Amino acid sequence: MTNAQCACGALRLTFREPPQLTALCHCFACQRRTGAAFSANAFYAIDCVEISGTSTEFIRTADSGRKVRMHFCPACGSTVYWKADASPSIVGVAVGCFADPVFVPPAMSVFEQSKHEWVQLDETMEHFRGLPVGGNETG
Template sequence: MIEASCSCGAVSLSLPGPTRLVAACHCIHCQRRTGAPFGVGAFYPADAVTISGAPREYVRAGASGGKVRSYFCPDCGSTVYWQADNLPDMIGVAIGAIADPDFPAPVRSLFEQSKHAWVEIGSGVERFEQSSLRKS
């Protein structure tokens, strides 16, 4: 099992292990959510994740037209995970909440049209523009 948590530890997740679905997202919403030029999430089947604590929820419209629900700690403010209406059976977990420098690198790079010019994502990564997920 792998543990993910907010900065203060009040909200945590138990995960079944590393996942192969890791994505870097360069959308403006992820930039604002993280305060960084992109967000990186590891995606797990929702029924494989155990959530502890009482996170707060922030809901926004997603590029797909559905809602994206971000869950964060009401004490320290760290976003720990999110769920999107277009992937109802999956939970995205912030890689920073896992805090393991050996965790697998992203295999997908999303919303590259808003990627900062100085950000370099390694080779062998599937690259997508906008919500239509057109490969670039």
């Protein structure tokens, strides 16, 4: 299984299981986090992830008022993973940190209410204007 790491390799994640979910997110927080029009995210059960290296934590408040804890490499600045208080048993990982062109494709696209008009996605994934009904904040 592929591992994830920051740009300089100092912060690494190793996984014992495949992701529980892969998703694209178009929310403004993810756009700002990535510097791109949307983020590509993989979500894992926290007990199957081993983290090595040091991270710096940035805590942001989600629209719900709950905290999302972003972990980035203090050397190169890459945001590698995050934990949301709304989903304490899940860790989100930036798909770009895998640098794997055959990584599992996204199953859904969320917060399309703020999707850039020029972004065109096919119908092989589920599409949501916000979060899926009953969904927790994950990014």
